[in-house]
Amino acid sequence: MLLLYILSLLTSQAYLSPVTKDALFQYIDDHQNDYIQRLKDWVAIESDSSDPSKRNQLQHMMQVTKDYILQLGGNVEMAELGEQEYSPGRKLHLPPVILAEFGNDTNKPTVCFYGHMDVQPAKKEDGWITEPYTLTEKDGNLYGRGTSDDKGQVLALLHAVESIKKIGLPVNVKLFIEGMEEVGSQGLEQLVEEKKNTFFSNVNYIVVTDTPWLSVKPGITYGARGNCYFLIEVKGARRDLHSGGFGGTVYEAMSDLIYLLDLLVDVKGKILIPGIYEDVLPLNEQEKELYKGLEFNLDELQADTGVQTFLHNTKEELLMHRWRFPSLSIHGIEGGFSGSGTKTVIPAKVIGKFSIRQVPNMNPSVVEKQVSDYLENKFSERKSPNKMKVNMVIGAQPWLANMNEPQYLAARKAVKRVFNIDADMIRAGGTIPIAKNFEEVLGKSVMLLGIGGPDDAPHGQNEKISKFNYIEGTKLYASFMQELTSF
């Protein structure tokens, strides 16, 4: 009875705020069981993009998503991406990308949401406490593969559209939903380029709904570090040699490589490559202030990682070094003996792998030259007859948005409205290629507004989303669309 009354209110544009606000939220609360059921149905589809044997389920997932968007009254185009050669001579049909549209009122702003329907692999025996493809509610959390990354976030958005449509969409909504995110988004960049002057032409804002918060407090992501990934290859003999027969007689490629790797970074994480910090944006007072208000607990981080002592003692220092200062990590060595036990080999060719998380305004091509020059000089000083070469194999740029753009202001207002708290303005320590890609190709304002929790384990065992984040996140997306009209 009450529901019918609320619905009658919702369908009337005459009762917008403040009554509508409450009614909208009430509607969402009243439908939460439906929303969880739909998430359950969608999680059950094993849309693992990395597994060729599950490609049918991934294709099915894209169809189910399309059908639901049609049911909500959207227009849908399925953009085909062709085939993928997943191993030499073996091809698979790529899942199409969903391009959808709700409304095309030229008086309203148009916001395009990005998300993905594929998931990481998951098997019970990996250490899941529940069946990974059977959504299971437990202690206020919804466990299952894809609950947080990214089916749960996309569904929260679609349910926001569903609920807000009852009172009329305040903005034009577009959706750009892919099925290959977890394996590198094949073909996506080209599709964005192709659709630049059609699908994307009237888009004002792009929102990526595939990101977690920093804490239990809602966060809006406005930047990400880049990644310059280097391989140092050192080559000695033509083949691996036995350390009994050759130890003490040859210049060993491995010790040359170890020498070079040890010149990269000191114990405190300071990068030793000359000039590397020159282009890092100076820290100003305003930015410092931003870090002070962030909700972040070092004790929790200690408990989570088992790390007793971090490189920095305060949350501000630690987060700055995660987000806005560069770092260098050595990942490993290819070509040596990496198995368990013992092997008395002198490896012929070894490849050291390290990467630099670079930040604005560092330029990957400058970084590449700084690293190459440094290592080549040092190797030349060493006077080893072995052959050394340095290659930068990834040069992903950092991304930094202007957080005073309208959609950021709208998102902050929406957070305040739903949660009665100021949003944390956060960044990602890793790269977010899709954000940089949208920004570069389309020249549009990009924002990451996700609803994942900091402990959702999106690529790990026991992935979950909290029921609170899922339902309140639905309200957040709905509120965001409403708030966007006021800027």
Place this chain on the structure above:
Amino acid sequence: MLLLYILSLLTSQAYLSPVTKDALFQYIDDHQNDYIQRLKDWVAIESDSSDPSKRNQLQHMMQVTKDYILQLGGNVEMAELGEQEYSPGRKLHLPPVILAEFGNDTNKPTVCFYGHMDVQPAKKEDGWITEPYTLTEKDGNLYGRGTSDDKGQVLALLHAVESIKKIGLPVNVKLFIEGMEEVGSQGLEQLVEEKKNTFFSNVNYIVVTDTPWLSVKPGITYGARGNCYFLIEVKGARRDLHSGGFGGTVYEAMSDLIYLLDLLVDVKGKILIPGIYEDVLPLNEQEKELYKGLEFNLDELQADTGVQTFLHNTKEELLMHRWRFPSLSIHGIEGGFSGSGTKTVIPAKVIGKFSIRQVPNMNPSVVEKQVSDYLENKFSERKSPNKMKVNMVIGAQPWLANMNEPQYLAARKAVKRVFNIDADMIRAGGTIPIAKNFEEVLGKSVMLLGIGGPDDAPHGQNEKISKFNYIEGTKLYASFMQELTSF
């Protein structure tokens, strides 16, 4: 007709040297096709000790060997070693060790030969130009798995026994032939201990027939380096971390490990651990002389390995650093990212692996302390909060025989007689655990008298023995037994 005449000579003890010498060699030459055929039959048995599915063939190989020894008139005991747990809960019957005896004349010296009947794995697709288990003659070489290591060497010895028996064995011959050498000789040391006062009690000399020459010139091996194998484990977080989220905020275990590994050895192969060279036997003039006469070609080594510049320019310096000076090699890192491609991981726990080939009179337990003290000091200086520990997991001692013992003199005379050249007195750069084991447990004189060529590729693709080495090696073993009577 001629053969019958020779045989009539051979069967008569009245015609020993010098006529017998030539007749013995002639007999061996006349039977070379039989000898090659038997090698072909034995190579065809895939006695790969590492492969549980081939254990039946390995057991069969031991039976075939036993039957042939019985056919030659030897007494044979098959010593059972029990079972091997090759993976948790899965057991395999270990092949028995053959303990055989020809003659027990207390007026004659007794020489015990060691060899093995198991082989390394081999598959055509690994890059063999012939079927590995089908003996194939090509350009004077006999290709096939086990031709050199060790079926060919054991058969040359057995054929030497067969031929010399025609004129009467000049010495008592014992055989100690195992089937698990390639996978670590399980149970062997214990068996040697058990048989110390029975089978081995009257043994004067032990000859290992499982070794190559340094060049085309016959070599007698009198020493081997040891092996102290170390693991440095550095542990940071409880789990691997993402370099995006954690780069710049944690003390990375990998960079600590790289720092420690870089402190071990310099570009010229000099070991940087304090005190490590203190116990190395000084080089004397007599030993220097020995190196001058060795047949060894650096150009061939360059061609074989693809190494253009060695650490030492002369054959003497190079061989001394292979055999009588210690060396340190870094083999690799476990726990980091060692695959191809890129992965942005901060490994939680990494294990660096290196080994020191130590020489007389270095002591593994002294080396262990020197290494541990050095690394612990250096790590403590670094002030990293990560956990580091050093473990020596192999401490195999070096072995050095007295080359003036009778069996060495006999072997040198035998080489001179068969090849009309002075033998090279050589060492092994690697360890020969069986030699040290025989010496320590039994307190007997041990010598390595093998007939493999320097390019036989015993563990590689296209293993071979040259027909020359196989047949002249048969003469060498026969002559050695004869010469042993004169000391």
